[in-house]
């Protein structure tokens with residue numbers, strides 16, 4: 593009896609070990625892939641990751657350009673797309689989203705530094721937690737986390753492009769019940785003074801990665817990546833088991849191939865009613881999941897969307913398997 597108990601516990605441990613190894617591998621892969629567009633393409637992305645963990649190459653010792661002069665004209669939707677691609681593997685950022693590898697980022701700007709209750713920060717950052725996140729300290733943190741807090745658990749090389757940093761911070765600012773006020777004219781003037789490094793040199797935003805055909809993405813979709821992503825980003829609002837009932841959103845069991853926005857017993861927003869009754873094909877789901885607010889302006893699904901095509905394909909492939917009647921993917 594006790595022997596059997598031990599054996600099955602061992603089985604669990606092995607399974608957990610394999611799962612953890614798989615997740616780490618997946619994470620590293622994802623980040624390596626997503627770093628490519630914003631960094632020097634000459635060196636292999638995977639090398640960057642190794643360095644990010646150990647010693648990150650230091651940016652030239654020029655002063656860090658301020659994002660303050662760029663905020664007023666920053667592109668929030670670019671910031672949102674950037675975060676979906678580069679941060680969402682580790683962070684949730686909807687209100688009430690749980691911790692992933694890193695803490696939930698809703699309300700982080702203007703809130704206490706490294707102060708999310710219930711998240712276990714590395715000692716590297718708790719030593720740096722002084723006051724609240726503002727436009728200057730978050731600029732320095734996001735430009736180079738390892739320089740800001742050597743040894744931090746955030747294994748991310750940083751956002752080297754000043755305009756991209758401004759876009760991300762402008763988007764982070766919106767993720768709050770009480771957004772931090774934008775800098776005053778005087779603060780903008782001070783930050784734009786000639787002594788501050790001019791932003792012009794680095795203001796050219798990185799070209800967006802080319803959108804490869806969804807068909808190819810489905811062909812190489814990875815169901816377990818999709819599963820992990822859904823658990824992290826969707827399960828706060830959606831159940832996934834058969835007959836589990838609605839939460840904030842409807843149950844997603846069997847959603848691929850089902851009629852859109854038509855589950856009995858769920859009260860949809862009026863925003864989606866005009867779109868109801870179509871069949872959720874993989875392609876239509878891909879459109880919805882890219883940007884729910886663009887697909888149905890005013891929808892109650894407060895989720896910025898999955899900008900990365902491969903991640904969308906992974907998610908749809910997983911949703912398709914989580915069904916009594918999976919459809920054939922394109």
Ligand code: HEC
Pocket residue numbers: 623675678679680681682683693694695697700704705706707708712713714715716717734743744745746747748751760
């Ligand atoms: C590989 C995983 C990973 C990636 C990718 C990542 N982060 Fe983090 N992030 C973390 C971890 C872990 C921490 C906690 C740091 C610690 O404990 O040392 C953190 C902390 C933070 C904090 C401070 C949170 C607080 O509570 O004060 C901010 C802000 C942040 N990350 C923003 C971002 C943004 C923006 C991106 C994308 C550009 C990003 N992170 C990408 C893992 C990650």
Ligand code: HEC
Pocket residue numbers: 686822825826827828829830840841842844847851852853854855859860861862863864877881890891892893894895898907
């Ligand atoms: C903050 C809560 C929230 C999050 C996070 C969220 N959803 Fe939703 N979702 C909703 C709500 C609410 C609706 C109903 C939309 C409406 O009524 O406007 C919905 C609708 C949907 C629908 C249409 C369902 C139907 O009956 O046709 C799908 C598919 C969907 N969500 C998938 C996802 C996936 C996949 C994710 C994660 C990548 C996700 N959602 C994340 C709240 C959420």
